[in-house]
Amino acid sequence: MTAAIVGWAHTPFGKQDAETVEGLIGRVATQAIADAGLEPGDIDEIVLGHFNAGFSAQDFTASLVLQADDAFRFKPATRVENACATGSAAVHQGVKAIRAGAARFVLVVGVEQMTRLPGPEIGNILLKASYLPEDGATQGGFAGVFGQIAEGYFQRWGDQSDALAAIAAKNHQNGVANPYAQMRKDLGFDFCRAESDKNPFVAGPLKRTDCSLVSDGAAALVLTDMTTALGMKKAVAFRGLAHAQDFLPMSKRDILKFEGCSVAWGKALAAAGVSLSDLDFVETHDCFTVAELIEYEAMGLVPEGQGARAILEGWTTKEGKLPVNPSGGLKSKGHPIGATGVSMHVMTSMQLTGQAGGMQIPGAELAGIFNMGGAAVANYVSVLQALK
Numbered sequence: 001m002t003a004a005i006v007g008w009a010h011t012p013f014g015k016q017d018a019e020t021v022e023g024l025i026g027r028v029a030t031q032a033i034a035d036a037g038l039e040p041g042d043i044d045e046i047v048l049g050h051f052n053a054g055f056s057a058q059d060f061t062a063s064l065v066l067q068a069d070d071a072f073r074f075k076p077a078t079r080v081e082n083a084c085a086t087g088s089a090a091v092h093q094g095v096k097a098i099r100a101g102a103a104r105f106v107l108v109v110g111v112e113q114m115t116r117l118p119g120p121e122i123g124n125i126l127l128k129a130s131y132l133p134e135d136g137a138t139q140g141g142f143a144g145v146f147g148q149i150a151e152g153y154f155q156r157w158g159d160q161s162d163a164l165a166a167i168a169a170k171n172h173q174n175g176v177a178n179p180y181a182q183m184r185k186d187l188g189f190d191f192c193r194a195e196s197d198k199n200p201f202v203a204g205p206l207k208r209t210d211c212s213l214v215s216d217g218a219a220a221l222v223l224t225d226m227t228t229a230l231g232m233k234k235a236v237a238f239r240g241l242a243h244a245q246d247f248l249p250m251s252k253r254d255i256l257k258f259e260g261c262s263v264a265w266g267k268a269l270a271a272a273g274v275s276l277s278d279l280d281f282v283e284t285h286d287c288f289t290v291a292e293l294i295e296y297e298a299m300g301l302v303p304e305g306q307g308a309r310a311i312l313e314g315w316t317t318k319e320g321k322l323p324v325n326p327s328g329g330l331k332s333k334g335h336p337i338g339a340t341g342v343s344m345h346v347m348t349s350m351q352l353t354g355q356a357g358g359m360q361i362p363g364a365e366l367a368g369i370f371n372m373g374g375a376a377v378a379n380y381v382s383v384l385q386a387l388k
């Protein structure tokens with residue numbers, strides 16, 4: 001263990017018309033630093049996770065963090081990007097600065113403002129994180145990509161409509177207890193399972209309830225070294241972390257396997273010296289329900305092709321043997337791209353310090369996070385442990 005999270009902040013996720021990107025950044029930056037019991041001047045380095053790719057006109061955004069406080073002026077500040085895993089890319093970059101001894105306190109901020117644009121434009125911007133000509137034309141934004149993946153999975157392993165609806169229902173139910181969630185509505189299995197005016201097919205077998213939300217929002221963390229963390233009022237340690245990057249074209253891979261996800265989980269668990277069964281819960285990247293289904297297999301919870309067992313036998317519910325997405329996940333909490341990975345680390349830190357309120361998994365001490373960019377292209381796993 002070489003780094004720890006010692007402060008955090010999170011805006012509500014959802015449509016925030018009155019906000020700006022710098023406004024969202026400023027709110028969480030100052031709140032996370034205060035949460036750690038620090039002053040802005042104590043921060044040695046700033047990392048911003050911001051996908052953008054056209055969501056906002058300003059594309060040179062690292063310095064927007066400096067707007068939050070004059071004490072940030074002349075601090076090193078860098079923006080990192082890795083598609084939908086941009087947030088975790090920023091977190092892991094911050095951990096590296098701590099590990100290298102280059103900084104004592106790192107501020108990590110993740111932000112996105114997506115909802116100002118019309119739906120088709122949002123879809124086209126998101127597709128920049130996936131589409132390559134050799135994969136053929138994809139209709140329907142990122143949902144189209146995961147619709148193809150779901151179709152392929154159904155062809156190889158049989159119809160999984162019940163499992164996908166059960167994942168959607170679980171995550172919507174969990175999100176009711178999350179005060180930051182965009183959609184706090186228990187939709188129920190029957191609503192998620194049936195096609196209706198309110199739940200139409202979006203792409204292939206995926207209905208609206210199989211898709212994550214389009215969101216605005218921000219989250220932030222303060223990181224420090226283990227020695228310093230022991231003197232802070234709260235601390236959650238990185239016990240293991242790993243990043244596995246795969247080829248972008250889906251045609252170069254067996255896309256139903258999420259092999260980069262498997263590699264990242266294997267490396268992070270080995271670094272932590274634990275196995276999946278030691279974890280008290282997992283926050284995983286449910287950008288689409290079929291992604292969570294395949295991730296059950298890739299993380300090693302069930303063998304290939306048997307993802308449905310994990311949900312239909314209740315293993316991944318809040319009361320199950322490995323609760324998955326007790327925060328409600330991207331499905332109900334929302335998915336403001338650059339903020340998502342940072343949010344996952346905030347949610348997990350809340351759980352591991354007993355501060356998760358209605359979301360709380362009783363006695364949780366050890367947890368895993370999987371954040372994914374593209375269709376299993378950028379794969380980040382963090383294993384976090386409560387320190388105090």
Ligand SMILES: CC(=O)SCCNC(=O)CCNC(=O)[C@H](O)C(C)(C)COP(=O)(O)OP(=O)(O)OC[C@H]1O[C@@H](n2cnc3c(N)ncnc32)[C@H](O)[C@@H]1OP(=O)(O)O
Nearest residue numbers: 084119126142143202208209211212213214287372373374
């Ligand atoms: C690797 C990755 O992470 S890739 C993921 C990147 N993210 C994405 O691709 C975003 C995917 N999601 C979407 O594009 C959109 O949410 C869609 C297409 C599924 C739905 O959008 P629209 O059809 O435009 O829905 P719209 O915004 O008009 O809302 C209509 C209703 O559906 C609800 N709704 C919208 N999206 C969702 C959703 N994903 N799940 C459940 N309900 C939803 C709204 O709350 C609204 O409800 P109301 O009528 O009760 O007020």
